Amino acid sequence: MVLERAGEPLRVAELVDPIPPRGQVLISVHACGVCRTDLHILDGELNEPKLPLVPGHQIVGTVVGGGEGAERFARGRRVGVPWLGWACGECRYCLSGRENLCDRARFTGYDVDGGYTELVVADERFCFPIPDDYSDEQAAPLLCAGVIGYRALRLLGDAERVGFYGFGASAHILCQVAVHQGRRVFAFTREGDGETQAFARRLGAEWAGSSDEQPPEELDGAIVFASVGALMPVALRASAKGARIVSAGIHMSDIPAFPYEILWGERTLGSVANLTRRDGEEFLDLAPRVPVRTETSIYPLAEANRAMEDLRSGAFRGAAVLSAMAPSGDSG
Numbered sequence: 001m002v003l004e005r006a007g008e009p010l011r012v013a014e015l016v017d018p019i020p021p022r023g024q025v026l027i028s029v030h031a032c033g034v035c036r037t038d039l040h041i042l043d044g045e046l047n048e049p050k051l052p053l054v055p056g057h058q059i060v061g062t063v064v065g066g067g068e069g070a071e072r073f074a075r076g077r078r079v080g081v082p083w084l085g086w087a088c089g090e091c092r093y094c095l096s097g098r099e100n101l102c103d104r105a106r107f108t109g110y111d112v113d114g115g116y117t118e119l120v121v122a123d124e125r126f127c128f129p130i131p132d133d134y135s136d137e138q139a140a141p142l143l144c145a146g147v148i149g150y151r152a153l154r155l156l157g158d159a160e161r162v163g164f165y166g167f168g169a170s171a172h173i174l175c176q177v178a179v180h181q182g183r184r185v186f187a188f189t190r191e192g193d194g195e196t197q198a199f200a201r202r203l204g205a206e207w208a209g210s211s212d213e214q215p216p217e218e219l220d221g222a223i224v225f226a227s228v229g230a231l232m233p234v235a236l237r238a239s240a241k242g243a244r245i246v247s248a249g250i251h252m253s254d255i256p257a258f259p260y261e262i263l264w265g266e267r268t269l270g271s272v273a274n275l276t277r278r279d280g281e282e283f284l285d286l287a288p289r290v291p292v293r294t295e296t297s298i299y300p301l302a303e304a305n306r307a308m309e310d311l312r313s314g315a316f317r318g319a320a321v322l323s324a325m326a327p328s329g330d331s332g
């Protein structure tokens with residue numbers, strides 16, 4: 001499935017099989033998660049994608065070939081390809097363990113073609129082995145919703161009472177991790193979304209309500225998953241002194257002005273950007289031990305546009321995944 005111009009639906013296309021260059025593996029794609037970032041790219045809110053582009057950066061598949069020097073994975077090995085497709089290894093960010101901030105980073109399904117397709121090439125150094133505990137479809141959302149969410153959760157330090165604003169693919173995974181770590185989770189959804197609130201409680205949230213409600217206790221930290229800037233001061237108003245509020249999205253509408261007194265008391269606002277390979281290795285080691293269970297809505301590859309529109313409208317709970325195995329016309 002190919003994006004030719006922002007603002008247009010993806011188009012079905014016959015692509016030439018990619019040939020893996022030096023150090024890259026050729027992967028037969030089994031499943032690819034659908035991320036809100038893909039919607040931002042489709043909508044033209046991230047302005048420099050490669051075009052035409054195959055989107056998708058939560059890829060699970062098996063290695064079927066490799067370029068010169070690609071020896072990390074045996075043929076037939078199941079691997080995952082995340083958003084960070086390449087980093088330079090030389091800049092001040094890369095050299096200080098922050099390759100997620102690399103100035104020259106290349107991102108999967110943005111700067112290079114991603115996984116809304118049957119065959120993809122990827123730099124083997126940035127791929128992850130996938131834990132055996134997960135099916136292809138269950139594993140796909142771990143690669144971005146899980147890994148980048150995990151990075152955001154780590155930025156909250158040892159916050160005990162954590163708020164999640166927006167309870168989609170990422171929050172439904174992180175809720176399980178946070179509870180496993182002994183934190184108390186407070187989940188915020190769109191107004192009146194009782195079904196998602198019940199879903200959050202089922203996954204261990206102590207309290208769930210609408211984002212315009214005050215939680216029963218102050219929050220020690222919060223992650224804003226929804227791309228709604230107005231939620232940043234909302235989260236500040238619900239937080240205790242010293243709380244950190246982190247935006248986990250790559251794009252957010254403007255944050256409205258707010259009185260200094262709600263930031264006072266050493267509260268901080270921040271963001272999380274991308275992932276490092278260490279984040280991925282740590283999280284994929286942790287996930288089966290929680291154990292994280294992902295709830296997925298499965299779509300055939302050819303119905304990527306429907307999957308994206310369902311994500312936009314909040315038509316499912318958990319994560320959307322495109323599957324090579326899903327029969328046409330079936331979902332859920």
Ligand SMILES: [Zn+2]
Pocket residue numbers: 035036037038057083144145
């Ligand atoms: Zn993503």
Ligand SMILES: [Zn+2]
Pocket residue numbers: 087088089090091092093094095099102103104105
């Ligand atoms: Zn770099």
